Amino acid sequence: MTASPPPRLRVTAWTFTVLRRCYTGEKPWDVLQRAMRMLAQADGHLTPDGRIKHGRPAGRRT
Numbered sequence: 001m002t003a004s005p006p007p008r009l010r011v012t013a014w015t016f017t018v019l020r021r022c023y024t025g026e027k028p029w030d031v032l033q034r035a036m037r038m039l040a041q042a043d044g045h046l047t048p049d050g051r052i053k054h055g056r057p058a059g060r061r062t
Helices: 013-022 028-042
Strands: none
Touching (some): 013 028
16 A cells, blocks of 8 residues: 655745745745744744654643
8 A cells, every 4th residue: 555645735825925036946845844844843843853742732822
């Protein structure tokens, strides 16, 4: 059995503009992956070595 491919993401026009103007020469997927990692770390969802924490982190809830 093979794993299903990751879903395709659609970005907003604003996100596309930021990617195109601010991250010229970088692959959009790499920029978005880096951004998700930084957001998850800031929100407390990752351990210091980058693994996903189990359970809900205390603190920020939106």
